[in-house]
Amino acid sequence: MIGRGVRALVTALLVLLLAAPAARAQIFGEIQEKVQDAAEKVQQARKYGAAVVPISTGQEIEIGRGIAATLAGAYGVDRDPELTRYVNLVGSVVASVDPRPGIAYRFAVLDTDAVNAFAAPGGYVFVTRGALAAMEDEATLAAVLAHEVGHVDARDVVEEIQSRARTALGIEEAAEAVDVTGEEYLTKAVETGATALFMGLSREDELEADRFAVERLAAVGYDPDGLLRFLEALEERSGDEDVSLLEKTHPDASDRIDEAEEVVEDLPDERREGVVAEARFRRALEEDTATPGF
């Protein structure tokens, strides 16, 4: 794709250089016009993007189920009932503050040593065993789950799907061609969404989800430093194979720590401290290791 673009650009430049001055001016004008036209279309597409490729909450859930099935297939889901129950309770605490209408959050553990967490649209949230092993208390688990809930609340993956659809189709064609209830579009949307999760969302989306997590921890009574503890653990393990995908798909842990610290500092004094629940977290994880998985 890039090679073809570069070849076309080189050819155009050669034609431009070899052409007579008058013809050169004309070609320049045409190119300028096309560039301007394209820029206007991009601007228009950004402005009307969500309207051009609308995705309702119901469609979001349907797409999210496909992405969740892909994530579950990629890593395997740990179905330990006690551990899953515990993760769901912590997740439900952070998700149940003014929940998005129509969204029911579910939290599951992915059976991998890789340190990571994912949120598929529609409320399907995953945290890995590797991430749990990197934590020491419940507030930290709540922070990671709140970060993922933040992505769902902000519809980050949905907007990524909308953005790629309108870029691929162009504004007018998208309005006519996209049947979001169609099988073909659904498969494309699932593929695009899963790719977005594995390739990484934008830096802004990630930092916004961190901000959301700190504020949410404070709102529900958890220690807002929970996110900082997780980011510090990531920073310490930088370069490890188990954190490599997370590092490739997120801003630097040190940048995230700086930003999160600012959010904590902006919290009202009475919200800067909260429940850590180290003992309850350890108990939940110890019970899990004592119970053979199935």
Next chain:
Amino acid sequence: MKRLSSFLFPAVLSVLLASPAAAQEELSAALEGRRGAIPDDPRAFQETWLVPSEGKAAAGPEQTEFGGRVRVYQERPRERIEIFEVEGGELGDPVVIVGDGTRYWLVTPVGASPLLETEPAADPFVRRVLAGPAGDAEPHRIVPAEGGIAAVVLRHSLAGEFDADEAFALELPRGGSGVLETTVSSFSAAGDPEVVASAGARGVDRVRTASGTIAVTPDPGAVAWMEEELAVPTLELERFRREARLAPYDVLPSVEQAPSDPEAGR
């Protein structure tokens, strides 16, 4: 026996005949008191009600459990009260009451009726909530009952502004009963999914990742399991919060420190 029945029969009869009128007068007075206590500045708050686990009175706060949640929006002389009572272990549909400054109305999807003429006006939980206080109150208060306590009430302010036109309208707003424009301090159960488990989730078999393309065998069964098995019942979630004294239970006196997890606190 004859003497007892001759005494009891008229007494029971008089209670049966007099109760509705007396109860209505009592509620009417309570509503009058509410109206007078509404503060000048607009405000919204939420109450978490803990009621006796068994019977009508609990010996102490430890013998109470989550019984319901109440949201109140006020702007003198108007107010809106949304009462969510636990029914069968889950929060039921709200009883929505709006005071327009002169009288109180029960607002339902089919319209508004004078509260005193409706069935919820006789509901003990609704009556207890309406008894107030509607004005300032401690973040944690106890409602006494004969032989113990009838309820423990935890109050939190709700941050954010609300739309007064919508809040005090005598009809339910489209898309739900909540009217507060905020993202914090509201603790409700997770929303119901718009789409329920159906033909099974469809995944994709190849995904591009930051470390290269990987082959995947989608697992729709895991998604069905998440949908069917992992919903958290409201009462269990409330117990979990209370055990660690997460909000809104953070205002409970520290004597009620989580008995099964003394380290779970701050």
